[in-house]
Amino acid sequence: MTSEFGYETKSGPTRTLVIYPSLRGRWRRERDDDRGLEEASALARAIELDIVAEEIISLREPKPGLYLGSGQVEELHNYIEEEEIELVFMDTTLTPVQQRNLEKALDAKVIDRTGLILDIFGARAATREGVLQVEMAALSYQRSRLVKSWTHLERQRGGLGAVGGPGESQLEIDRRLIDDKLSRLKNDLADVVRMREQHRGARRKVPYPIVALVGYTNAGKSTLFNRLTGAKVYADDKVFATLDPTMRGIDLPSGRRVILSDTVGFISDLPTTLVAAFRATLEEVIEADIMVHVRDMSDPDCESQAGDVFAVLDELGIDAADCSDRMIEAHNKIDRLDGEDLDRINATVERRDDAIAISAITGKGVEELLDLLDRRLWQNRQVVDLTIPVTDGKALSFLYRHGEVLERQDGDENVVVKVGIEEIDLARFRKMDLAG
């Protein structure tokens, strides 16, 4: 098997060393080191790398050349030789120069956080859209790695005119090849997205509100999705178990129907290129009427994970402060908690009207969650006057189905109705109206 980044597995899974750099001062990361290392290993396990060892390496600041100190590199090199390590995963962002220097100095393939996440996504992508998105993200990443300091790429190839124009450097050729491929991918993706849009358009005509599950990877979104829909979406104790979005209709206790969507999990330092590539897929989230933020309350990193989720939402153009009216929190995995921890969570959700404590595994709290969705989605009934062309039977039937028609005057061209209708249905109606 050859991965996106070309490291090969000769016999069985790649022997891997996981390194979590622990930095000081302004470089310090939010997570404590042990948790950071744990997550790093979870990432490595997500593509079934064979983790031979995992290590926290302390340093004051990243060194421009090798990232690590020269003493540390030497020590690592010995270890790598002894243990026949094939791959070193450095859970940080390496510059192309650092990556190349480290590979030379350690005599092993080196991959950084973005590289590994791209690899995981590459291995997971199942739909054509997913595959294209990951390919695009990986290529953009590679393009950003093509820098001048890769002297072997800089050799002038001009003169003979075999490849590229006269004087065009290898670097320029590589860039151009990648750009060509990128624009081809972009077109392919646009085709796929257009097809999906048509499906989505069809879905919009069945005007049910969309409820999107969002949250950190491994928080339990798919498990909750399965519980609520009776579906059998792949859920696993693996980061990024879900890559492709899944949608299903469910009925809330009020009998009203919503569409629930399960999506890719978020993670800290999710590469921007990847967020951009997945933007189309995440459209369901961006346009959702309500987001349910699923949180793993049994994870000590829960708070910083929530921060990471908001950071990714922000990149998608969703402002946390703006969207509080369409966001509720499912404090998940409470079956794993007891004593003070459980008391604290119960007290929190008691105080807040936008949070429910649940266990997606045992089902505890799930009914309350559905009730809250009901309340949230249908709480703002308004009475409005609407003028509808008599020819627009679809609009009228929508109003009869979703609202309460209080008065009606039939004219030659228009019907004027006074309707009691929920704000959310009204918004939906107006959207439909615009769409024709």
Ligand SMILES: Nc1nc2c(ncn2[C@@H]2O[C@H](COP(=O)(O)OP(=O)(O)OP(=O)(O)O)[C@@H](O)[C@H]2O)c(=O)[nH]1
């Ligand atoms: N104890 C316990 N485990 C849970 C609960 N909900 C989910 N899990 C477990 O947590 C792991 C991750 O669950 P998933 O549903 O795959 O998480 P996800 O948020 O969909 O993860 P990604 O798709 O990777 O983003 C699985 O092993 C689940 O069995 C819960 O309420 N209690």
Ligand SMILES: [Mg+2]
């Ligand atoms: Mg999932």
